[in-house]
Amino acid sequence: MNRKENNLRETAVTADARRAAAVETALARLDLPAKVALLAGADMWSLPADEEIGLGRLVMSDGPAGVRGEQWTPDDPSVALPSPTALAATWDLDLVRRAGRLLAQEARRKGAHVVLAPTVNLHRSPLGGRHFECYSEDPLLTGEIGAALVSGVQDGGVGTTPKHFVANDSETDRYTVDVRVDERTLRELYLAPFEAIVKKAHPWGLMAAYNAVNGPTMSEHTELNTTVLREEWGFDGILVSDWTGARDTVRAALGGLDIAMPGPATVYGEHLVRAVHEGLVPETVVDDMARRVLRLAARVGLLAGAPAAVPAADLPAPIDGEALVRELAARSFVLLRNEGGVLPLDPAPASLALLGAAAAEPRIGGGGSAQVFPTALVTPLDGLRTALGDRTRLVHAVGADPRTFLPPAAFPCRAELRGAEDSLGATALADGGVRWLGALPGGVPFEDLGEVRLTGTLTAGAAGRHQLAVRGVGRFRLEADGQVLFDGLLHAEGEDPAAAFLNPPERRVELDLAEGRQVAVTLTYTMPEAGDFAGFGLVSFTLGHAEPAPSAEELIEQAVAAARDAEVAVVVVGTTEEVESEGVDRAGLRLPGRQDELVARVAAANPRTVVVVNAGAPVLMPWREDVAAVLLGWFPGQQAGEALADVLLGTVEPAGRLPTTWPAEEADSPVREVTPTDGRLDYSEGLFTGYRAWQRRAGAAPAYWFGVGQGYTAWSYESLEARLLDGTADALAEVTVRLRNTGERPGREVVQVYLATDGSDRSRPDRQLAGFAVVEAAPGAVATARITVPRRAVESWDTAARAWRVNPGVHTVEAGRSAGDRPLAIALVVPQD
Numbered sequence: 001m002n003r004k005e006n007n008l009r010e011t012a013v014t015a016d017a018r019r020a021a022a023v024e025t026a027l028a029r030l031d032l033p034a035k036v037a038l039l040a041g042a043d044m045w046s047l048p049a050d051e052e053i054g055l056g057r058l059v060m061s062d063g064p065a066g067v068r069g070e071q072w073t074p075d076d077p078s079v080a081l082p083s084p085t086a087l088a089a090t091w092d093l094d095l096v097r098r099a100g101r102l103l104a105q106e107a108r109r110k111g112a113h114v115v116l117a118p119t120v121n122l123h124r125s126p127l128g129g130r131h132f133e134c135y136s137e138d139p140l141l142t143g144e145i146g147a148a149l150v151s152g153v154q155d156g157g158v159g160t161t162p163k164h165f166v167a168n169d170s171e172t173d174r175y176t177v178d179v180r181v182d183e184r185t186l187r188e189l190y191l192a193p194f195e196a197i198v199k200k201a202h203p204w205g206l207m208a209a210y211n212a213v214n215g216p217t218m219s220e221h222t223e224l225n226t227t228v229l230r231e232e233w234g235f236d237g238i239l240v241s242d243w244t245g246a247r248d249t250v251r252a253a254l255g256g257l258d259i260a261m262p263g264p265a266t267v268y269g270e271h272l273v274r275a276v277h278e279g280l281v282p283e284t285v286v287d288d289m290a291r292r293v294l295r296l297a298a299r300v301g302l303l304a305g306a307p308a309a310v311p312a313a314d315l316p317a318p319i320d321g322e323a324l325v326r327e328l329a330a331r332s333f334v335l336l337r338n339e340g341g342v343l344p345l346d347p348a349p350a351s352l353a354l355l356g357a358a359a360a361e362p363r364i365g366g367g368g369s370a371q372v373f374p375t376a377l378v379t380p381l382d383g384l385r386t387a388l389g390d391r392t393r394l395v396h397a398v399g400a401d402p403r404t405f406l407p408p409a410a411f412p413c414r415a416e417l418r419g420a421e422d423s424l425g426a427t428a429l430a431d432g433g434v435r436w437l438g439a440l441p442g443g444v445p446f447e448d449l450g451e452v453r454l455t456g457t458l459t460a461g462a463a464g465r466h467q468l469a470v471r472g473v474g475r476f477r478l479e480a481d482g483q484v485l486f487d488g489l490l491h492a493e494g495e496d497p498a499a500a501f502l503n504p505p506e507r508r509v510e511l512d513l514a515e516g517r518q519v520a521v522t523l524t525y526t527m528p529e530a531g532d533f534a535g536f537g538l539v540s541f542t543l544g545h546a547e548p549a550p551s552a553e554e555l556i557e558q559a560v561a562a563a564r565d566a567e568v569a570v571v572v573v574g575t576t577e578e579v580e581s582e583g584v585d586r587a588g589l590r591l592p593g594r595q596d597e598l599v600a601r602v603a604a605a606n607p608r609t610v611v612v613v614n615a616g617a618p619v620l621m622p623w624r625e626d627v628a629a630v631l632l633g634w635f636p637g638q639q640a641g642e643a644l645a646d647v648l649l650g651t652v653e654p655a656g657r658l659p660t661t662w663p664a665e666e667a668d669s670p671v672r673e674v675t676p677t678d679g680r681l682d683y684s685e686g687l688f689t690g691y692r693a694w695q696r697r698a699g700a701a702p703a704y705w706f707g708v709g710q711g712y713t714a715w716s717y718e719s720l721e722a723r724l725l726d727g728t729a730d731a732l733a734e735v736t737v738r739l740r741n742t743g744e745r746p747g748r749e750v751v752q753v754y755l756a757t758d759g760s761d762r763s764r765p766d767r768q769l770a771g772f773a774v775v776e777a778a779p780g781a782v783a784t785a786r787i788t789v790p791r792r793a794v795e796s797w798d799t800a801a802r803a804w805r806v807n808p809g810v811h812t813v814e815a816g817r818s819a820g821d822r823p824l825a826i827a828l829v830v831p832q833d
Contacts, residue, residue: 015307019298022306026053026294032283035290036272041263044438045070045112047293054304058297060161060240060261061112063103064119064133065365065637066372069110072437073373074430079106079321079638080364080374083616084119086332086634088135089656089709091750092774093148095331100152101316102324107158113300114159114205116369120146120193123617123660124169124689125671129585132366132616132635134169136659137690137706139189140769140790143196150201157310159300161240162197164209165218165229166190170674170681172585175245177676178212181683186213187797188687191224195233204237204299204309208257210245216255219246225256238292253281258289322376322639327652329636329643331748334656335629335710342608342628344650344712345568351393353566354381355559355602356595357401358574358614365635366616368502368582374638380572380612383641387649395566399559399602400552402576402593405506406469406544408433409521413456413543417441419448432456432543434525437501440539454523454543460513464548468521471506472541475526478509481519485509501540502583508544556598564605570648571599572633574614585674589620589666599623612644618662624703632656650712655748655774657709657818661691664703670694691819692765707752707769707818713743713779715817720824722813724831725788732791733828735770737815738784741777748776751785754822755793756812764796764807767814789813794830808832 027035034050042048042057049057062068066078079102081087087096107115119130123137135142150160167179167190181190197203208225209218218224219241229235238258246252246260249271260266275281294303301308335343345352359380365371381396388394409432416426417440427441434454440446458480460466470476470486478486490505513519523543550558563569573595579586590596603609603626610629613619614636624630631654636643646652663669670693671685688696691706719738725731737751751774756767770793775783794811795804808830816822 015309019295019306019309022303023291023294023298025305026055026303027287027291029053030290032276032286033273035286036268038290038293039259039272039286040266040268041259041261043264044262047259055294055297056302058114058300058302059112060114060116061107061110062369063107063115064117064370065635066370066374067103067106067110067112067115068372069112070438072435077375078110078372079325080372081325082329082332082637083132083366083370083635084135085132085616085659086329086636086656087149088141088145088659089332089334089634090328091141091657091772092331093144095328096145096148097152097155098319098324099328100149101156102319102321103149104153104156104158105316105319106321107153108156112158113302114161114296115153116161116163116207117153118146118149118160118162119164120162120197121164121167121169122190122193122689124683125674126589126618126660126663126669127586127672127674128169128617129171129580130366130368130582131660132580133368133370133582137661138659138769139192140196141659141772143193143200146193146197147201150197150203154201154204155310155316157300157308157315159204159296161205161207162194162203163207164242165194165206165239166209166224167213168209168211170585171583172675173679175210176679178215178680179683180214180680182686183799184797185683185686189689191228198229198233198235204296206235206237206239208239208241208245210242217245217247219257220248220251220255222255230256236292236295238296249275250280253285253289258292325637326639326642326646329633329639330646330652330654332634332636332656333643333647333654334632334658334708335654336632336704336708337624337627337630338710339628342568342610343631343648345648346650348388348391348649349567351395351566351568352384352388353559353562353569353606354384354394354396354572355399355563355569355598356572357398357403359396359570359572360398361407362572362614362640363574363577363635364637364640366580366582367577370582377638378641380641380644383643383645384648387645395562397559397562398555399571400556400594400598402574402591402595404576404578404592405471406467406508406546409456409458409543409545411456411458411545413454415441416453416455417444417449418451418453420450424448429454432545434539434541436539449527449539451527452525452539454525456521456543458519458521458545460515460517460547462548463513463515466511466513466548467508467544467546468511469506469508469544470523470541471544472504472525474528474541476541477524478522478543480511480521485511501538502581503578504541506544552594556594556601559598560601560605563602563609566606567608569602569606569609570612571602571609572612572614573599575616575619580616589618589663591619596622599627603627610648618660620663620666621703653712653745653747654709655711655750657707657750658704659706661694661702661706661819662704664701668697668700668702670697687765692768695766695819705818705820707750708820709750711747711749713741713745713747715747715749716740716742717815717823718782720813720815720826722826722828724828730791731788732794732830733789733813735787735789735813735815736784737787737824738782739775740782741779744779746776746778748774749783749817750774751787752816752818753787753789754814754819755789756814757807758810761807767819768793769819770813806830806833
C-alpha cells in the first residue's frame with residue numbers, strides 16, 4: 001500500500017470514528033419517545049428531523065430504474081434507466097457502477113438520501129411478474145451486479161436498500177404467503193446475493209420483504225434479520241419495512257426491523273413506547289434501532305458533528321444521464337439470432353417497414369415502484385427516423401396492438417381538488433392520467449380531499465365510435481357531451497392493497513362523434529373513507545380515450561403490405577403493463593394479443609424480418625426460427641430509440657448476454673408454480689432452478705441458455721489455465737482464458753467460467769457459474785480474461801453443522817459463451833480443508 005492509499009485509509013478511519021462518536025452523542029440526548037420517533041415514517045417517504053440533536057429530515061425514494069423523489073408527476077420527471085434485467089444483461093460491473101452513480105446524482109437532484117434499490121430477488125420461475133425489476137436466475141451474477149450498483153449509488157453519498165430480504169420471488173399473495181424453503185436452498189440460492197452485496201458493497205440499508213419464510217414474516221424474522229444478517233454477515237445498516245409491511249409492534253422490534261414505513265400511523269410510535277414501558281421490548285433494543293438510524297443519517301450528511309461518508313468534494317463528476325442511458329441500453333441488447341448476417345443494417349436499406357405498436361409507444365420500464373416519468377422519450381420510430389434520415393424510406397404500421405386497456409386521453413386536462421363544499425385548488429395535466437403519491441398538488445392536506453374532478457375537451461380526430469374509459473378503484477362519474485356515461489363503483493381484484501394503484505380495473509363506454517366535433521368531458525372521483533393507503537397521499541386513476549380504428553385484421557394486413565414492399569422489416573413486439581408489473585404474476589409467457597401472428601405473417605412476406613422484443617422477462621417466440629434476426633431489447637429506458645438505432649445500424653455492437661434461461665415452451669419451464677396453496681408456496685425444487693434444472697432435464701432444451709448472446713463478430717476460445725490460490729479466505733482459484741476475435745469487426749465478449757462437479761453427489765447442480773469477465777478486441781487480436789473463482793463455488797451448506805463445507809476432489813473448470821456452450825475445460829483438484 002503506497003503513502004496516498006495509507007492517507008486515504010487513515011482519513012476514512014478517522015471519519016468513521018467521528019461519525020460513531022456523533023451518533024453516540026446524539027443518542028445519549030434522546031429520551032424514549034424521541035428515540036422511537038426516529039423509527040417510523042413522518043409521512044410517505046421521510047423520517048422526521050430532530051433539531052435538538054441536529055438531525056435533518058431523511059428522504060427515501062423508489063429507484064430501481066430511476067429516482068422519483070417525493071413527487072410522482074410529469075411535472076417533476078426523472079431520468080429513466082433501462083430495467084434491471086437489462087443492466088444484468090450487460091454483465092459489465094463498471095458500467096453498472098456508473099448506472100448507480102447516475103441514480104445517486106438523480107437522488108441528490110430530487111432531494112432524496114436513500115434509494116429503495118436494487119431488487120435482488122431471483123428469477124425462480126419465468127412466471128414471476130416482477131422479474132424485470134430483478135437481475136437474474138443466478139445468485140452469483142445477481143450478487144455481483146447488485147454490489148456494483150450499490151457501490152455506485154453510495155459513491156455518490158446516497159444510501160441503498162437492497163430488497164426484498166428474502167424470498168419475494170413472485171407476487172401472488174405477496175403480503176401473506178409463507179415461503180417454505182429448506183435451509184440449504186435458502187443459503188445457496190436466495191440469501192447468496194444479499195450476502196455477497198453486504199460483504200462486498202456494505203450497503204447502508206436493506207428492505208424486508210412482505211412474505212414470511214418458514215413461518216415468521218420477514219419484518220419479524222429474528223433468525224434471518226439478526227442472527228444471519230447482522231451477527232454472521234456483519235451488516236451495520238438499517239432494515240426498513242416494505243411499505244405497510246410492519247404488522248406487529250413487539251414482534252417487529254424483537255425481529256430486527258428498524259424502520260416501519262410509511263407514516264405517520266405505524267406499529268411503532270406510541271405503540272412501541274408502550275411496549276417498552278410494559279416490559280415487552282427492552283429499551284436497549286430501541287437504542288440499537290435508533291443507533292442504526294442515526295448512523296444512516298450520519299453517513300448521508302444529516303447529523304450535526306458527523307462527516308458525511310462521501311464529502312461533497314469527493315462526489316463523482318457530473319454524468320450526462322441521457323448519454324449513459326443510451327449506452328446502457330445498447331450494451332444490454334441481446335442478439336439471439338442473426339441468419340445471413342442481416343444485422344447490422346450496413347449500409348442502410350433503401351426502404352424499411354417498422355411495425356408494431358411498441359415501435360411508436362414502447363415500454364421503457366416495468367409497472368409499479370420501478371416506474372418513473374421520463375425527462376425525455378425517444379421511441380424506436382423517432383430514433384430510426386433520425387438515424388436513417390433521407391437515406392431510407394421508412395414506413396410505420398401498428399400491425400397488432402396488444403394493450404387491453406385504453407391509453408390515457410391525449411388531450412390536456414384540468415384536475416380540481418375539492419373538499420366537502422369548496423374547491424381546494426387545481427392543477428393542469430398533460431393527459432387523462434392522475435397519479436399522485438406521497439403528496440397532493442399545491443400541498444392540499446390529504447384529509448381535506450373529498451373528490452377530484454377531471455375536465456377536458458375531446459376533439460374528434462376521426463368520425464365514428466370513440467371509446468372512453470375509466471380505470472381505477474372507487475366511485476366514479478363520467479360525463480361527456482351532456483350525458484352521464486358511467487356512475488358507479490369499480491372494485492379491485494384480489495387482496496393486495498396496492499392493486500388499486502398497480503393494476504386497477506377498467507370500465508369502457510362508447511360515444512359516436514363526427515370528425516372535428518368538440519365535447520366536454522368530466523370525470524369525478526370520490527375519495528374512499530378509508531383503505532390500506534388512506535392518509536398516504538395516494539390518488540391514482542385514468543380517463544382513457546381511443547379514436548375509431550381499423551379492425552385487428554385490417555391492422556395486420558396493413559403491416560404485411562408494408563413489409564412486402566420494404567427491403568427490411570423490423571417488428572417490435574412486447575409485453576404490456578398488465579403482463580409485467582409489480583403486484584401480479586404472469587398468467588402465461590405468450591406475447592399478448594395477436595403479436596405472434598403479426599410476426600409470422602410479416603416473416604412470410606419478407607425474408608429479411610428482424611424482430612425486436614420489448615420485454616423485461618422471458619416470452620415465448622414460436623416464430624424464432626422463421627425470422628432473419630431476433631434482438632432482445634428489454635425495457636430499455638428513455639433513450640430506447642437512439643439505442644436501438646445504434647445497434648441496428650452497427651454503431652454499437654449488441655453486447656448483452658441472457659441473465660436468465662428462456663424456455664421454448666411454457667410447459668418445459670422447470671419451475672412454474674408461483675401461486676400459494678393454503679397460504680404456502682413450497683420451493684420443492686430446491687437448488688434446481690434456471691440452468692441448474694435445465695441441465696438435468698432429458699428430452700427438453702431451452703430456446704436460449706443462460707449466458708447466450710451473439711455479437712457482430714466471431715470468437716475462438718484458445719486456451720484455459722487455472723491455479724489454486726493459497727492463503728485467501730474467499731478466493732479459490734485464478735482462471736485465465738485466452739480467446740481471439742476471428743471476425744472482421746471489433747467486438748466485446750462476455751467470458752463465462754463454470755465449475756462442474758464429477759456427478760457423484762446428485763444433490764448438487766452439475767455445474768454453476770463461478771465467474772465472468774467482459775473483454776474487447778480488434779479483428780484478429782487476442783484478449784485475455786482473468787477471473788477469480790470464489791471459494792463458495794466449491795462449498796455447500798451443511799444443515800446439520802449449520803456451516804459451509806468444502807467439497808474436495810476433482811472439479812472441472814469450464815470456460816465459454818453460455819451455460820450451454822463451454823468449449824474449454826480443465827481439471828482443478830480442490831483439497832480438503
